[in-house]
Amino acid sequence: MKRLWYGYVTAPLLGALWAVTVAVLVAVVMSFSTGDAFRPSASLALIWGAAAGYALLRWRAQPWVRAAGVALMTALVMLGIGPVLAGAEVSVVSRLLAGVALGLALIPPLRRIIGDLPQGDLDRHEFEHAVIRFLTGFGYVFFTAIVLIPFYVMVMTSLKSQQALLANPLDFSLDLSRGLDLFRSYIELFRDFNFGRYLLVSVFVSVMTVAITLLFSVPGAYAVARLRFKGRAMMSRSILLIYMVPMIVLALPIYIGFSMAGLRNSIWGILMIYPVTTVPVALYMLQGYFRGLPAEVEEAGLMDGLNRLQVIWKITLPLSLPALASVGLYVFMIAWNEFLLAFMLLDDPSKFTLTRGVAMLNSSEIPRQHLMAGAVIATVPIMVLFLGLERFMTRGLTAGSVKG
Amino acid sequence: MTSSIPPAGTGPLQAREARLAWGLLAPTLISVAIVIILPLIAIFWISFKPIGLADLRPPAPEAYERVRGDLDVAGAEATLEYRLKNSSREYPVTGVRLTDVLPDGLTITELDPRCALDGAALSCDLGDWEAGFSERMRMPVTASQSFVDSEAEVRDTAAVLTGRGNSVLFNGTFTLENFARVFSADEFFSVLWVTLFYTIVGTIGALVVGLMAALILDRDFKGQGIMRGLFLFPYVAPVIAVAFTWVTLFDPFSGSANALLLQMGAIDTPINFFGERPLALIMVTVFEIWRYFPLSFLFILARMQSIDTDMYEAAEMDGASPFQQFRALSLPQLLGILSVLFLLRFIWTFNKFDDIFLLTGGNAGTRTLTVNVYEQAFAISNIGAGAAVAVVIFACLLLFSVFFFRFISQEEGL
Incomplete structure (x- = not known):
């Protein structure tokens, strides 16, 4: 290890590794956005990355070094000997684009990774800091890629036509000349597959679930958090236990019971089950929050002649609005994403929730882009809600802690 | 002289607080008991039962009625036939009763001994049916002019059958x-x-x-x-x-x-x-x-x-x-x-x-x-x-x- 602690060894090494990362990244991004044949070359990336690392260490003080580096990488890619190789039929514009992208992704970040690394002997700190800067950069690229690629594929596939998809599965570029026809899958889903209705059913079911859950769990949570009674400790433990019971174990008897009671294929049947599965989580989250509220305010209310229920309504609830928002959002997410019960209990296409509707699209007779369009329709509302209220959502997730 | 020892046991205030607490928890507890605890008990019960997906429908008596012969003129004779069947091939149905309403103008000339007629209302006590039971119950009928004119069908009013099916889900058969x-x-x-x-x-x-x-x-x-x-x-x-x-x-x-x-x-x-x-x-x-x-x-x-x-x-x-x-x-x-x-x-x-x-x-x-x-x-x-x-x-x-x-x-x- 110690042999690496030398500026002229560390910088080219990190440069080579960074170049491989960037080459793969650029090849994937270019392939996915233009459909052209780009591929990374590990050996060339290692060589040019090491050279770039050396050059940036040697001449980092020079103002021209970055521009020169980007220009050189672009030229190398154009000449076909860069870290990213283009197929013969790739147009000059695409090639130029790939070259510039590679240069910009390789040189300036590498300059930051190298930072003020000394050229000669390094101590442990300098070496590890450089490695950490590299790992951080790698982490950004890696995590952003693994999170975004599936969602990108989902959206773009839904906008393609079946033939285009089969002809080149890599080509996600949009044929803008198709105009409104781009959204054909969506139009067909809403027109022929009743997705407008499923959307409404899902909204109704999720909102009702949130309302019923809060109605049940607020008083319960207050009792567990504030009131003294025998069995209180046991109560807060059993709440945790209950939400470790797997849904599939419950789904089987519920299916049997509903079959015999004629409650299958009914939204009301679904609404009898969903809130109960979320009440324990909500109760657990809320009681934690209620415990954190100052008891003195409530005691003052009691002294002034309010009874307990009035205290809950007039003092505790207004104080815990942010917690209610978090819990509500979290419950909404669970209800919106719920699949198993909807799948088992609903067979009648006129009563589907959105997730059940999407499951219906998974058949060999229905084209893939319809399935992906359905997935987008199911994902967008929850994502919009999530991005708009991220603060509450994050807090809700951390408090709900464990539910999968 | 007052005692400096705090009162022991449960005071009325504490009891009230506990009652309130249980009251507030009641909706949660009841719903959880019904939707989570009950199914958990059910799953243990079912796991010892020889039961398949098809057994979820309990055995039930079924009947298919029709008229054999032509009733196109007044006074014509034909046979009213009820095809009776136990829907289950494995479990009996007990205490089966059939009730039906005859169309206007149709008269049964010879009543099946198990049946009774009250005006147009037919009711039959069919007793217990074995598993896989099937029978054709036939009764001769004559039509009057009003029946011919009205173009009524015997199937206009469906025959209603009741009986106690012994579903495998609730009986005493267990298996490992x-x-x-x-x-x-x-x-x-x-x-x-x-x-x-x-x-x-x-x-x-x-x-x-x-x-x-x-x-x-x-x-x-x-x-x-x-x-x-x-x-x-x-x-x-x-x-x-x-x-x-x-x-x-x-x-x-x-x-x-x-x-x-x-x-x-x-x-x-x-x-x-x-x-x-x-x-x-x-x-x-x-x-x-x-x-x-x-x-x-x-x-x-x-x-x-x-x-x-x-x-x-x-x-x-x-x-x-x-x-x-x-x-x-x-x-x-x-x-x-x-x-x-x-x-x-x-x-x-x-x-x-x-x-x-x-x-x-x-x-x-x-x-x-x-x-x-x-x-x-x-x-x-x-x-x-x-x-x-x-x-x-x-x-x-x-x-x-x-x-x-x-x-x-x-x-x-x-």
């Missing part, structure tokens, strides 16, 4: 066959192995990846909030959407992943990621890691940001390098949350059903215990065996939670 079947099947140990691999690798993987994600975001920079929101995407999106996206992405024929690997020269022939034996299990585990790393990431990040920075400054002064600081300071601080997360995620991954069901349907060596419940109950239509698997799952969970509560009572936080 379900459990024998579950444990003796060759696949049981393969299912168990798949479950353990999926649970352990998935849990540890999600923790490690979450820890890495938290490490790179644990610094102040512009866009940290955006990155944090982004990292949560896989967890927030509906499982059905992301699972189908993965299936599309890794499709052996039209999947982009295969096309990409082919183009880059990494592989020569397309790989069937979700259809080959060891690979499918690895892929569903990777999916599990991908989908649940955000959760561990969020918790670990929250814990990291609450660690006192003074400690790191002191360590810096003493000459500890970044990796040494991580090993000697951060890791011990994170151990608590990591072990709690491990236990909870372990249980939840063990319980997971949707993900594998949507990705592979439990094929290609990815059948876990939970998927096996569905497979037994619905694919093989043997509800009893499915319930037996569910009981096995429940037993495992009880074991975990005993361990869990032993451990968690020593841990901070949850």
Whole structure:
């Protein structure tokens, strides 16, 4: 290890590794956005990355070094000997684009990774800091890629036509000349597959679930958090236990019971089950929050002649609005994403929730882009809600802690 | 003189408070009892029952009525026929009664001895029917002019049959066959192995990846909030959407992943990621890691940001390098949350059903215990065996939670 602690060894090494990362990244991004044949070359990336690392260490003080580096990488890619190789039929514009992208992704970040690394002997700190800067950069690229690629594929596939998809599965570029026809899958889903209705059913079911859950769990949570009674400790433990019971174990008897009671294929049947599965989580989250509220305010209310229920309504609830928002959002997410019960209990296409509707699209007779369009329709509302209220959502997730 | 000892026992105020508490908890307790506890008891009951999907419909008497012969002129004679049948070939129905209303103008000339006629209302006591019972009950009828004119049919009013079917779900037959079947099947140990691999690798993987994600975001920079929101995407999106996206992405024929690997020269022939034996299990585990790393990431990040920075400054002064600081300071601080997360995620991954069901349907060596419940109950239509698997799952969970509560009572936080 110690042999690496030398500026002229560390910088080219990190440069080579960074170049491989960037080459793969650029090849994937270019392939996915233009459909052209780009591929990374590990050996060339290692060589040019090491050279770039050396050059940036040697001449980092020079103002021209970055521009020169980007220009050189672009030229190398154009000449076909860069870290990213283009197929013969790739147009000059695409090639130029790939070259510039590679240069910009390789040189300036590498300059930051190298930072003020000394050229000669390094101590442990300098070496590890450089490695950490590299790992951080790698982490950004890696995590952003693994999170975004599936969602990108989902959206773009839904906008393609079946033939285009089969002809080149890599080509996600949009044929803008198709105009409104781009959204054909969506139009067909809403027109022929009743997705407008499923959307409404899902909204109704999720909102009702949130309302019923809060109605049940607020008083319960207050009792567990504030009131003294025998069995209180046991109560807060059993709440945790209950939400470790797997849904599939419950789904089987519920299916049997509903079959015999004629409650299958009914939204009301679904609404009898969903809130109960979320009440324990909500109760657990809320009681934690209620415990954190100052008891003195409530005691003052009691002294002034309010009874307990009035205290809950007039003092505790207004104080815990942010917690209610978090819990509500979290419950909404669970209800919106719920699949198993909807799948088992609903067979009648006129009563589907959105997730059940999407499951219906998974058949060999229905084209893939319809399935992906359905997935987008199911994902967008929850994502919009999530991005708009991220603060509450994050807090809700951390408090709900464990539910999968 | 007043006593300085506080009153012992339960005072009226305390009793009132306790009553209020139970009152407030009542809706939760009742609903949980009905939707969670009752099904749990039911699943134990069913697991000892020889019951298939078809047995869910209790045996019922059925009748099909028709007129044999022509009734096109007044005074014509024909035969009214009821075809009677027990819908079940295995269980009897007892105390069967048939009631029907005859159309106007139709007269039965010779009543079946089991039947009685009151005006136009026909009622018959048909007694007990064996399993698979079937009979044709025939009665001669004559038509009057009004019947011919009205063009009424005997089937205009449906015959109503009542009887007590003895459903296998509620009778006294019990069997251990379900459990024998579950444990003796060759696949049981393969299912168990798949479950353990999926649970352990998935849990540890999600923790490690979450820890890495938290490490790179644990610094102040512009866009940290955006990155944090982004990292949560896989967890927030509906499982059905992301699972189908993965299936599309890794499709052996039209999947982009295969096309990409082919183009880059990494592989020569397309790989069937979700259809080959060891690979499918690895892929569903990777999916599990991908989908649940955000959760561990969020918790670990929250814990990291609450660690006192003074400690790191002191360590810096003493000459500890970044990796040494991580090993000697951060890791011990994170151990608590990591072990709690491990236990909870372990249980939840063990319980997971949707993900594998949507990705592979439990094929290609990815059948876990939970998927096996569905497979037994619905694919093989043997509800009893499915319930037996569910009981096995429940037993495992009880074991975990005993361990869990032993451990968690020593841990901070949850």
